[in-house]
Amino acid sequence: MVRDVSFGQYFPTKSVLHRLDPRGKILMFIAYIVIIFCTFNYVSLGITAAFTLAFLVLSKISPKFYFKSLKVILIIVILTSLLNLFYGSGEPLWQWWIFRITLNGIHRAVFVTVRIICLILASSCLTFTTSPTELTDAIERLMKPLKVVHFPVHEVAMMMSLALRFVPTLLEETDKIMQAQKARGADMESGNLIKRVKALVPILIPLFVSAFRRAYDVATAMECRCYRGGAGRTRMKQIHLSARDFIAFALTALMIGGVIVCNILLTATI
Amino acid sequence: MSFISIQDVCFSYDEDSAAPKAVDGVSLDINAGEFVTIIGHNGCGKSTLAKHLNAMLLPDSGMVVVDGDDTADENKTFDIRAKVGLVLQNPDNQLVAGIVEEDVAFGPENLGVAPDEIRRRVDKALKAVDMYEYREHAPYKLSGGQKQRVAIAGILAIQPQCIVLDEPTAMLDPSGREEVISTLLKLNRENAITVVLITHYMDEAVLADRVVVMDGGKVLTQGTPEEVFSQVELLKKHRLDVPQSAELAYRLRGCGLKIQDIPLTQDDCVALLEEALR
Structure with missing residues (x-):
């Protein structure tokens, strides 16, 4: 059902990754995204994939949840790899009508598949091991320099954390509304695409109305708890860099270095 | 001198002066350490009155004095909200963080309390409502009664002298109601916290030191549960349950x-x- 979404969830398994500074984790994640698209041969691709697997093992979270998050993007992976498979250049290995498979195409398909899978696994790993509050707290701190240009850093971070908090609640609500509309005879499973999209309207309208009511309630509750914006707020969980963060930085640097060296020394496969 | 003193308060949501008032000339005193329940129909003004107790709403006329401070004084708004905590009906909408303990920390964080002290308060508040084992859970995985107890812990962490609860059990099942009510009784007796409970369950009302009955924005009658519920005819006339x-x-x-x-x-x-x- 709709509720069966593991992306964006947090699992408090207290692993080494949980104890890393969330700011460091975000920065390392950004570096990781850049580097995974800079892998041009199998050795460097292997290095990044190995590091990804190491993250997953270190997170102490059941592989079941990683598979779940992969399931959601399965179609995208298949589609992009097929596109790449048929759009390679060079001598065709196999040809039928307009479809042409080349060695280059196969390489491309493998690269794009591994890259996307690694990307999803790594981002799941980040959200699984970092609580939403930590994540937004880190983003707030990383964006602090933007305050100079009057960017509302605290407000944006607060909005993000509230949005993350209410994802499961709103999903549950969508489920309830769908069931209520079905009970009144709404048909959401048959008909063509346009019909199905139209069938969503009686779900979206009550969902929006209740979301706005909810927002009003949440604001009241926040005011009741003395919320008055970011000024003068303190945090229960202090984040600071420790030795293990520097070890993590060193490992990330090692991965980046390895990929760059491989790219220089070995010829590019794609 | 009572802890909260409500003096001839009138309040209307409508600008039109001819429209019926939500609260119409209510005077009430709430003493420190008391357990007061307010009962009445939907729309009798009890929720509106609750929002006056911590300066969420300000009276059109009359005044509300909390521990010597007028709620209309803007400089005192946050002092008053730290003294009088308000718990709302829907537990889902009161939890603002994705982890129980981080949610409980939200109040003291807003007040600028030092991190170590916040930790201490959060642990204490969660233990007081028997939710300490759930401190690292996600709120949406808890039952209604558990969520409402976390919401109460979130208010307790602000260390208020008084907790006002606006129909906290209306959306709960019988076991959830039982959990919340026994928590409130414990807080009132052991931690000497003043409790103002707004409810429409009569079996909750009888547990209080004092029952206030409201109807049409006015206080109909008040007294000990024995005094109030022996006036069966009066309550029946206003279509209230006994x-x-x-x-x-x-x-x-x-x-x-x-x-x-x-x-x-x-x-x-x-x-x-x-x-x-x-």
């Missing part, structure tokens, strides 16, 4: 059975009937 045992005793009395007191709980009722029938 506890079942009180009603039974009242009707039997009407039939000529000699029952002196009005019982409020089942056990009292059984004992009284036994005596009367002997």
Whole structure:
């Protein structure tokens, strides 16, 4: 059902990754995204994939949840790899009508598949091991320099954390509304695409109305708890860099270095 | 001097002065350490009155004084909200963080309390509502009663002297209601926190030191549960419920059975009937 979404969830398994500074984790994640698209041969691709697997093992979270998050993007992976498979250049290995498979195409398909899978696994790993509050707290701190240009850093971070908090609640609500509309005879499973999209309207309208009511309630509750914006707020969980963060930085640097060296020394496969 | 003093408060959501007022000339004192319940129909003004107690709403006329401070004084707004915590009906909408302990920390974080002290307060508040084992859970995985207890812990962490609860059990199942009410009784007795409970469950109202009955924005009657619920006729006239045992005793009395007191709980009722029938 709709509720069966593991992306964006947090699992408090207290692993080494949980104890890393969330700011460091975000920065390392950004570096990781850049580097995974800079892998041009199998050795460097292997290095990044190995590091990804190491993250997953270190997170102490059941592989079941990683598979779940992969399931959601399965179609995208298949589609992009097929596109790449048929759009390679060079001598065709196999040809039928307009479809042409080349060695280059196969390489491309493998690269794009591994890259996307690694990307999803790594981002799941980040959200699984970092609580939403930590994540937004880190983003707030990383964006602090933007305050100079009057960017509302605290407000944006607060909005993000509230949005993350209410994802499961709103999903549950969508489920309830769908069931209520079905009970009144709404048909959401048959008909063509346009019909199905139209069938969503009686779900979206009550969902929006209740979301706005909810927002009003949440604001009241926040005011009741003395919320008055970011000024003068303190945090229960202090984040600071420790030795293990520097070890993590060193490992990330090692991965980046390895990929760059491989790219220089070995010829590019794609 | 009472802790909260409500003096002839009128309030209307409508700008139009001819429209009926939500709260119409209410005067009420709430003493420190008291357990007060406010009962009444939907739309009788009890929720509106609750929002006056921590300066969420300001009276159109009259005044509300909390621990010596007028709620209309803007400089005191946050001092008042730190003294009088308000718990709302829907537990889902009161939890703002994705982890229980981080949610409880939200209040003290807003007040700028030092991190170590926040940790101490969060642990204490969670233990007080028996939710310490759930401190690292995600709120949406808890039951309604558990969520509402976390919401109460979130208010407790601000260390208020008084907690006002606006129908906290309305969306809960019987076991959730039981959890919340026993938590409130414990807080009132052991931690000497003043509790103002707004409810429409009569069996919750009878547990209080004092019951206030509201109707049409006015206070209809108030007193100890025995005093209030023995006025069966008055309550019936305003279409309010009385506890079942009180009603039974009242009707039997009407039939000529000699029952002196009005019982409020089942056990009292059984004992009284036994005596009367002997």
